[in-house]
Amino acid sequence: MKTTRRLLAATLGLLASAQPSVVPAEEPDTTAATNETPSAEELAKLKQNPVSGLRQIVLQALVNPNTPGSGDTEASYSLQPVFPFSLSEDWKVITYSIVPVIELPGVNGKGDTVGLGDTLINLYVSPKKQEGAFVWGIGPAILVPTRTNPALGSDRWGLGPSGILFYAEGAWSAGVVLQNIWSLGGSGVNRIDEFAAQYIFNYNLPDGWFLYSNATITADWQADQVDRWTVPIGGGLGRIFKIGKQPVSLSAQAFYNVVTPSNGPHLTVNVQFSFLFP
Numbered sequence: 046m047k048t049t050r051r052l053l054a055a056t057l058g059l060l061a062s063a064q065p066s067v068v069p070a071e072e073p074d075t076t077a078a079t080n081e082t083p084s085a086e087e088l089a090k091l092k093q094n095p096v097s098g099l100r101q102i103v104l105q106a107l108v109n110p111n112t113p114g115s116g117d118t119e120a121s122y123s124l125q126p127v128f129p130f131s132l133s134e135d136w137k138v139i140t141y142s143i144v145p146v147i148e149l150p151g152v153n154g155k156g157d158t159v160g161l162g163d164t165l166i167n168l169y170v171s172p173k174k175q176e177g178a179f180v181w182g183i184g185p186a187i188l189v190p191t192r193t194n195p196a197l198g199s200d201r202w203g204l205g206p207s208g209i210l211f212y213a214e215g216a217w218s219a220g221v222v223l224q225n226i227w228s229l230g231g232s233g234v235n236r237i238d239e240f241a242a243q244y245i246f247n248y249n250l251p252d253g254w255f256l257y258s259n260a261t262i263t264a265d266w267q268a269d270q271v272d273r274w275t276v277p278i279g280g281g282l283g284r285i286f287k288i289g290k291q292p293v294s295l296s297a298q299a300f301y302n303v304v305t306p307s308n309g310p311h312l313t314v315n316v317q318f319s320f321l322f323p
Contacts, residue, residue, distance in 0.1 A: 083323050085253025085285040088292055092285065092321060093218060093247050093255070095209050096139055096171040096182040098129035100322035109310035117150035119310060121162070132170070139182065141167040147197045160193035167207055167224075182209040186224050188237065201231035211245070220245040222261075240264040246280070253285035260300050260315075268306065276304035277313060285321070292321040 083091065091099040103125035112119040123145040130138050145162040166189065169182030188203030203226040211220030221244055228237035243261040250256065258280030264273050281298025300313045 083292075085292075086249065086251070088294075088321055088323060089249055089253055089255050089285045090213075091323065092294055092319065093245075093249075093257075094180065094213070095211060095220065095222070095245075096169060096175075096180050098137060098139055099127070100129065101125075101127040102320045102322075103127065104318045106314075106316045108314045108316075110312055110314070112150055112310050113308045115150040115152050117157075118148075119150055120148040122146045122148075131173075135173055137171055137173050138184065139169045139171060141169070144191070149196055158194055158196050160197050161191055163198035163203075164189040164191045169207070169209060171209075178212050178214055180209075180211045180213075183207070186226055188226055188228075195234075199228055199231060199235045199237050201228040201235050201237065203228045203237050216249045218245070218247045218249075236267065238266040240266065255283050255285075255296075257281060257283060257296070257298065259298065260313075265306075272306035272309075274304045275302055275306065275309060277302050279313075281315070283317075292323065294319040294321060 088099075091097045092101070103123075105121075105123045105125060107121045107123070109119040111117075123143050125141065125143050127142075128140050130140070132138055143165040145164075147158075147160065147162045149158040151157050166187040168184040168187070170184045171180070171182035175181070184207060186203075186205050186207040188199070190198065190200050190202060192198030192200070205224060205226035207222065207224040209220065209222050212218065221242060224241045224243075226237055226239050226241075228235065231237070241261050241263050243259070246258045248256045260277040260279065262277070263275045266273070277300035279298060279300035281296060283294060283296025285292065285294050287293065295318050297314070297316045300315070302309065302311050302313065305311060
């Protein structure tokens with residue numbers, strides 16, 4: 046049960062993985078209207094700003110080596126489409142979806158469990174024009190019971206609030222994403238009450254390179270106090286570049302969990318490859 050809850054917390058913590066940064070203003074579509082291709086530095090800022098509206102298809106690998114209990118590697122491989130939609134002249138909604146495939150190592154001689162986990166959908170309503178260095182978005186988080194094995198998620202729908210606050214100044218930027226999801230009914234492992242606080246720090250370098258730290262602190266309110274929190278600290282490096290004419294982003298970071306459940310992982314490695322559509 047603790048392992049399943051930890052996987053649910055990790056899923057809730059994987060917010061569409063747009064490592065936020067500068068650029069709070071206009072829709073990315075304005076560049077297409079002038080037939081201008083954004084520079085690598087401009088794309089980095091759009092990619093990092095969680096409410097910029099940059100369209101993305103993100104492929105992510107989240108790996109926990111040497112998992113307690115088995116000593117093997119636990120992993121989540123996810124597809125994360127990010128797409129904006131216009132609501133009116135003044136408002137837009139940005140959709141972040143996470144569809145994970147989870148690999149759970151076996152214990153006591155049992156084989157690994159591999160399959161689809163629950164799907165997380167975030168909908169952020171945000172003004173199209175935001176003044177100043179702060180940008181924000183708010184909306185619902187929806188957990189869809191798409192698991193293919195009881196060990197990989199809940200069999201109940203989940204729902205809760207989620208909000209983004211983001212600040213950018215020069216090459217630096219920082220932000221936070223807060224979220225809590227409750228299951229709509231259920232009991233035992235299928236009952237969910239999970240909190241997630243994603244912290245975001247970025248520093249942009251020349252030629253599309255950037256340093257960043259983007260991880261999620263989670264809490265399972267149903268677990269005992271000793272097994273409730275996961276607190277990762279770390280960071281990594283990334284770059285925006287092109288494959289042919291297609292802008293892409295490649296980044297990697299590593300974290301040590303300074304607080305973790307009794308059977309939780311201590312080290313986490315996160316690798317992302319994103320297709321960008323300005």
